[in-house]
Amino acid sequence: MVPELSVVIPMYNEEEVLPLLVERLRPLLEGMGTTYEVVAVDDGSKDLTAALLQRYHREWPQLRVVRLRANAGHQAAISAGLASALGDYVVTLDADLQDPPEIIPQMLAAAKTDGVDVVYGVRNDRSSDTWFKRASAQAFYRLIGLMSQTSAHADAGDYRLMSRATVDAVNSLPEHNRVLRFIVPALNFPSDTVEYKRDQRAAGDSKYPLMKMVKLSLDSLTGFSTAPLRLATFAGFGGALVAVLLVLYTLISRSQGHTVAGWTSTVAIVAAVGAVQLVCVGILGEYIGRMYAHMQGRPTYFIAYDSMTAEAGERGPTDTPLPAHPHPENLQTDTVRAGLDRAPAQPQSARLHEAESTQLRG
Structure with missing residues (x-):
């Protein structure tokens, strides 16, 4: 039951x-x-x-x-x-x-x-x-x-x-x-x-x-959530806007004969933009990694032993069967997805013997 x-x-x-x-x-x-x-x-x-x-x-x-x-x-x-x-x-x-x-x-x-x-x-x-x-x-x-x-x-x-x-x-x-x-x-x-x-x-x-x-x-x-991807997009737009403003500031300063600020501000701006780019690449990498893992289709776990099925094998086919799965139509899907290895592969010699027996009966 x-x-x-x-x-x-x-x-x-x-x-x-x-x-x-x-x-x-x-x-x-x-x-x-x-x-x-x-x-x-x-x-x-x-x-x-x-x-x-x-x-x-x-x-x-x-x-x-x-x-x-x-x-x-x-x-x-x-x-x-x-x-x-x-x-x-x-x-x-x-x-x-x-x-x-x-x-x-x-x-x-x-x-x-x-x-x-x-x-x-x-x-x-x-x-x-x-x-x-x-x-x-x-x-x-x-x-x-x-x-x-x-x-x-x-x-x-x-x-x-x-x-x-x-x-x-x-x-x-x-x-x-x-x-x-x-x-x-x-x-x-x-x-x-x-x-x-x-x-x-x-x-x-x-x-x-x-x-x-x-x-x-x-x-x-x-x-x-896909919000981190949108955050990376917004950060990219924000960086582009800052770059445009900096270009305008540079052109106006040059037309007025003013020198551009020193290298300290330049290094700080380049470092900030680089940091935003690295964050965006990291976020994209997280999502691409999840997509890659999903495309591989590798099970997240493998079951090596289940006391219920092990004891059923010891009892033999004439004893009380295992409880039925509450929803048999989902049993195969659950087993394949979870990577359950409850049924060991049949030895090659046994498969050959079974094939030879089939040919003789034919």
Whole structure:
């Protein structure tokens, strides 16, 4: 049977916090009185996260382990979990326990009662974050809102509940380098919010240093708005206007017999124009890079192991089959787009044997 609820949790080197997560999450889900699965996506961890997940999987049948072949990033790991999840409702939750799993029942109740497709977890108290992180997040979300006209909440991260229709819509999108905290609001599906207090990280270190935050910001800006391109155009027009004014000033000064200002002002003007040109070229490069990556069509992740399909292979064809995909018509598309490699290639000897058998029967 297809579970009613799926909880997708991306993980990267979370051996310290994983026991605390299981200790809080399992009794919560079992007390909800609904069928569920937990899809733990191991994003190429280098510590004991993979071994701990296998141990907890043996003790907790509803825990499903999906392991990526290499580290693909936080957003790609969430996308892998969404492509693998089977539930009618899907919750995405980070493993660090800064976003408390105890509000999942409230999210599910809001989705059912209000008939909405998305329920966002909104942080009403971010005192656990540094001043710099709060200020930069507010400024960034305002900038994104002005440039792209999206309705993403400034205090809503990747903690959300989505209906099956929303998950299928996200999985059907062809773009790479997804930033889900902006993609989901851009779909404009009916939504609601649930507020909570953001806690300190339960254990371990943050997996989002400054450089990753900068990369996420660039992906968000170039993925949801063409305003930077227009800004480059306006800067070009502004530079051209300044150049025309300078030419006029030079001609008038020469006609009146005045000498042109010294080389200091000339160097300053040339440096300013060069800086504007470099900024414009950099902006164009960001967009061209995204176009190039999209034309290559390379999957953002590859799944190396899925405990559900692995156990199905051990049971054999006569045992209970796997749960059906909630929307079979999207299964092939999701699999190709996500780069899932669940079906290993048939050995060449087996293919030759099968071809010879076909010829003999003919």
